[in-house]
Amino acid sequence: MDNLVRTPMTFWSSLNRSGMPVSDRGRSGFIFSNVFLHLHPARVHRWSLRWPTTWGLGIAALSAFLLTLITGVLLMFYYKPHPAAAYLSIKDIHFVVPTGRFIRNIHRWAANIMVVGVLLHMARVFFTASYRRPREFNWLVGMALLVVTLALSFTGYLLPWDQLAFWAVTIGANIAQSLRELTDAVGMTAFFDPGGLQKLLLLGSDQVGAEALIRFYLMHVMVLPLALAALLAVHFWRIRKDGGLARPADVGSRLPPPEGRVYPVFTEAPQKTYSLAAIVRGKTPAVGNGPENTVPAMPHLMLAEAAVFMLTFAACLALSLFLDAPLKEMANPAVPENPAKAPWYFLGLQELVSHSAFMGGIGIPTVCLVGLALIPFLDREEEGTGLWFGGPGGWRLALASFMFGSAAVLAVETVAINFGWIREWFPGTPQIVITFVNPGTLLTAAYALYSVWTVRRYDSTRAGAIGLFSCFIAGFLILTVIGVHFRGPNWGFFWSPSMWGGH
Amino acid sequence: MEGGMMDADALDREEDSRLAPEPMDRRDFLGLSACAAAASALGFGSLGILRLPKPGVLSSPSKKFRVTLPESLLPGQAFVPQGRPVAVYRDDGGVFAISLVCTHLGCVVKPTAEGFECPCHGSRFGPGGLVKRGPAPKALPWLSVKPVAGRSVIVDEGTAVPNGTKAAA
Ligand code: HEM
Ligand code: FES
Numbered sequence: 001m002d003n004l005v006r007t008p009m010t011f012w013s014s015l016n017r018s019g020m021p022v023s024d025r026g027r028s029g030f031i032f033s034n035v036f037l038h039l040h041p042a043r044v045h046r047w048s049l050r051w052p053t054t055w056g057l058g059i060a061a062l063s064a065f066l067l068t069l070i071t072g073v074l075l076m077f078y079y080k081p082h083p084a085a086a087y088l089s090i091k092d093i094h095f096v097v098p099t100g101r102f103i104r105n106i107h108r109w110a111a112n113i114m115v116v117g118v119l120l121h122m123a124r125v126f127f128t129a130s131y132r133r134p135r136e137f138n139w140l141v142g143m144a145l146l147v148v149t150l151a152l153s154f155t156g157y158l159l160p161w162d163q164l165a166f167w168a169v170t171i172g173a174n175i176a177q178s179l180r181e182l183t184d185a186v187g188m189t190a191f192f193d194p195g196g197l198q199k200l201l202l203l204g205s206d207q208v209g210a211e212a213l214i215r216f217y218l219m220h221v222m223v224l225p226l227a228l229a230a231l232l233a234v235h236f237w238r239i240r241k242d243g244g245l246a247r248p249a250d251v252g253s254r255l256p257p258p259e260g261r262v263y264p265v266f267t268e269a270p271q272k273t274y275s276l277a278a279i280v281r282g283k284t285p286a287v288g289n290g291p292e293n294t295v296p297a298m299p300h301l302m303l304a305e306a307a308v309f310m311l312t313f314a315a316c317l318a319l320s321l322f323l324d325a326p327l328k329e330m331a332n333p334a335v336p337e338n339p340a341k342a343p344w345y346f347l348g349l350q351e352l353v354s355h356s357a358f359m360g361g362i363g364i365p366t367v368c369l370v371g372l373a374l375i376p377f378l379d380r381e382e383e384g385t386g387l388w389f390g391g392p393g394g395w396r397l398a399l400a401s402f403m404f405g406s407a408a409v410l411a412v413e414t415v416a417i418n419f420g421w422i423r424e425w426f427p428g429t430p431q432i433v434i435t436f437v438n439p440g441t442l443l444t445a446a447y448a449l450y451s452v453w454t455v456r457r458y459d460s461t462r463a464g465a466i467g468l469f470s471c472f473i474a475g476f477l478i479l480t481v482i483g484v485h486f487r488g489p490n491w492g493f494f495w496s497p498s499m500w501g502g503h
Numbered sequence: 504m505e506g507g508m509m510d511a512d513a514l515d516r517e518e519d520s521r522l523a524p525e526p527m528d529r530r531d532f533l534g535l536s537a538c539a540a541a542a543s544a545l546g547f548g549s550l551g552i553l554r555l556p557k558p559g560v561l562s563s564p565s566k567k568f569r570v571t572l573p574e575s576l577l578p579g580q581a582f583v584p585q586g587r588p589v590a591v592y593r594d595d596g597g598v599f600a601i602s603l604v605c606t607h608l609g610c611v612v613k614p615t616a617e618g619f620e621c622p623c624h625g626s627r628f629g630p631g632g633l634v635k636r637g638p639a640p641k642a643l644p645w646l647s648v649k650p651v652a653g654r655s656v657i658v659d660e661g662t663a664v665p666n667g668t669k670a671a672a
Contacts (some may be wrong), residue, residue: 167610171623174608181640197557205562215556335587336610338622354624354638357608424636431640491625 008021021090037302039236043294044293044301046255047247050125052388054245056308057124061117063312065228066329067110068152073223079159081217083210086161087330094327105320111153113316118149124374126469127398129390129462130246136376138238143373146226150345154222157343158213164329167340169216170208173199175353176360180285182358185432206332247386255293348476352440352474354491355416360440367444368472375469379461391462397454401467407472408446412439413482417493447471566661568577572598572654576627579630589646589658590614597669600646600658601632607639619643642666 017029028042044063047053088299093100120143125131131139154245159171179195189196203212247255328337342350352360376398384390389398416439423431447468457466488494570584570591576595588603589613603619605612610623618635619628626637633642644663648656648670656670 167623169610170610180610184640200558201556204556204558207563209563211558211562249639334588334611336622340610340623350624353608355640420636423634427635434638435640490620490622 003461017366027298030298033423036296039233039240040297040301041240041244042297044297045244045247045251046258046293046295047251047386048245049295049300049304053128053247053386055120055124056304056311057117057121059308060312061121062232063309064110064114064117064316065232066309067313069225071107071110072225074103076221077091081160081213082158085215086159086213090160090162090327094325101324102122102320104325105325106316109155109316109319109323110323113312113477115149115153117312118146119345122146123469124472126465128246128388129379129385130337131376132246132379132382132385133376134240135242135246138235138242138374139376141235141238143369145228145231145235147369148224148231152220152224152228153343154346155216155224158208158216159220160327161213161331162326162328163331163337164326164328164341166208166333167337168342168346170340171340171350171353173203173208173212175357176202178357178361180358181356181431181435185430185435234318235276245386248390249382249385251386252293257503258295295448312420339487339491341483341487344480344484348479348495349481351413351479352489355438355440356419356435358435359438364444370399371468375465381460381462384462389466391466392460393454393463393466397458397463397466398470401450401454401470402474405447405471406449406478408450408471409443409475409478412443413478415439443475526622541657548565567657567659569651569655572656574654583614584658587658587660589660590619591648591656591658594669597671598648598650598656599669600656602644602646602660602663604643605639606634606641606643607637631667 029039031040031042032038075093078089078093078100080086090104093104096099125139125142154169154172158165177195177199179198180189182195183189183193198207202212202215203209204215290298341347349360349365352364354360356363381391382391384394389395400488419425421438422434450466451468451470454467455461457463485497486495488497488500496499511643568573568584568587571595572582572591576582576593581590581592583590583603589600590603591598591600600620603612603614604610605621605623605626606666607621607624607626611619611623612619612626612628617627618630619632620626621628621637621639624638626639628643629634629635631642633644634640645666645668647659647662647664647668649659650656650670
């Protein structure tokens with residue numbers, strides 16, 4: 001009986017095992033005795049908590065992911081992955097199910113915010129040179145996260161089974177097949193056809209239908225989210241093992257003295273250090289360094305994370321209240337949507353694809369991914385780690401490169417839009433020539449040459465990387481704007497969507 | 504004393520010679536073989552797993568269908584059967600069919616007076632399906648056409664024939 005009376009108390013203390021965190025040690029215990037919180041360090045460096053260090057972008061991406069998880073599970077209550085039912089079930093969710101439209105909107109917006117968040121986060125890691133040793137591996141994990149994030153949004157795009165979905169995925173699947181542009185040129189498609197195989201594996205058939213829908217559904221609701229979660233665990237764990245976020249070598253002199261209201265920077269002498277467990281190598285900052293300039297993660301880091309989460313959530317809710325997720329007519333395999341546009345973050349690629357399917361859809365993206373992956377292995381310099389635009393050239397170089405990148409992309413697009421391309425000038429030019437010489441490849445080559453030139457000029461690979469990355473940002477932004485705003489029916493050029501005319 | 508140390512040296516040398524020819528510890532060798540065996544088993548297993556998602560039979564509907572051309576069809580005028588991305592023509596040379604699936608990325612092209620145009624990335628094709636402009640890598644394929652009784656023909660979307668092949672109608 002006594003035990004029963006005491007149950008609420010004992011239950012509470014079994015939940016809250018480390019007691020109210022009043023001391024530093026209690027605050028650490030709060031973190032590491034909880035399986036969800038223990039991905040956090042017990043103490044964080046004050047540098048990591050400055051807003052300009054991260055702008056909270058990684059956490060914003062994570063928050064958006066959590067929102068898509070929750071709303072995604074809710075949508076699964078009603079969604080039916082079959083061509084005959086999918087469109088109608090989304091329509092039900094949108095118009096009949098209580099709060100259905102709102103939840104669907106949140107899912108859409110959170111997915112968009114996640115993509116933007118991941119891209120901005122990558123840009124911040126790049127520009128603060130935070131990918132350098134020992135963080136090369138985490139940079140690669142990050143790239144895997146980027147690919148999975150984009151794959152999630154691509155697979156999700158098919159599920160509503162409306163005209164947009166059907167034609168965007170038809171185009172996407174044929175991009176997978178476009179390796180044939182190469183195999184056709186050497187005449188071996190008949191017996192070796194990796195492009196066709198990719199399309200077959202993706203769609204489970206030779207056209208977008210029931211097989212494709214169930215495959216995309218499986219990927220979207222199970223395989224990819226699980227993969228993302230596993231990769232995220234590695235990503236966060238690596239941050240801790242790499243000694244927290246990157247910071248400049250002279251961080252002590254860059255930080256102002258702690259404010260009065262922060263918790264004591266360090267009060268209790270450390271009881272043991274990581275090196276005792278013989279698992280930490282010399283470079284790790286935890287070894288041989290006192291915990292100067294660190295503060296307990298509880299409450300400082302927790303509050304910062306909660307703030308970013310709340311901001312992301314608020315942005316998402318506000319957008320979802322006023323802007324509905326689109327739903328076109330039901331998919332019709334006989335009549336393409338005109339213009340058939342992919343989600344906006346793929347429209348830059350779609351612009352390249354409209355010059356050559358293989359180069360725009362496979363060749364150039366692969367070159368970009370390989371280039372990104374190589375950055376931390378080519379840039380072995382130390383100058384400027386942890387600082388915005390750190391390294392030779394600095395923000396001036398980034399800005400100049402951005403201008404160059406914009407000018408180059410505007411130049412090739414202007415030529416292509418006004419004068420057409422090789423086929424119009426020399427009818428009968430073989431396809432292989434166009435595959436290798438088109439606005440996309442010329443642009444990539446121009447960026448690569450520019451980057452080599454910056455490496456020479458500053459005698460620094462970091463400078464070359466800044467040049468290249470800024471160029472690609474410019475290219476990505478401008479091609480995306482062209483794809484979203486200036487392309488209309490038949491992928492023609494229009495100054496404004498109001499000039500598209502009736503269809 | 505001296506002799507004793509010499510003995511120890513000799514012993515060491517003998518020990519060395521017994522160990523030296525073995526470049527790798529026996530345990531290491533067995534361990535590595537086990538790892539290699541496990542890795543290749545996993546590798547072949549994964550290949551086997553990958554075989555499943557590649558369908559043996561395609562679920563898409565039959566590629567062959569029968570059309571009856573209207574009496575009034577003029578030479579050069581396209582007849583597009585309901586739900587099939589194919590344009591069928593009849594002229595003095597006979598009946599022929601051109602696929603309407605864009606060779607660029609699979610959108611359905613629209614027959615026009617001057618040929619075909621694709622809504623997706625603006626490819627244009629001439630009357631016989633040859634690429635005139637845009638990103639399409641090759642001509643629209645001509646499809647096999649077999650005349651059957653009356654004004655009907657059987658078109659096979661799955662079988663391409665050389666450009667210009669017409670079936671007597
Ligand atoms: C689903 C996508 C991702 C999520 C949720 C995520 C989350 C995070 C978080 C929460 C941090 C802590 C610092 C911060 O907030 O900036 C971080 C750090 C980091 N991320 Fe990501 N990330 C993602 C994708 C990426 C990508 C695409 C890259 C680069 C290719 C990347 C590379 C890194 C690196 C190198 C660090 C350590 C930075 C440092 O030490 O300052 N991550 N990530
Ligand atoms: S699908 Fe026809 S031009 Fe791209």
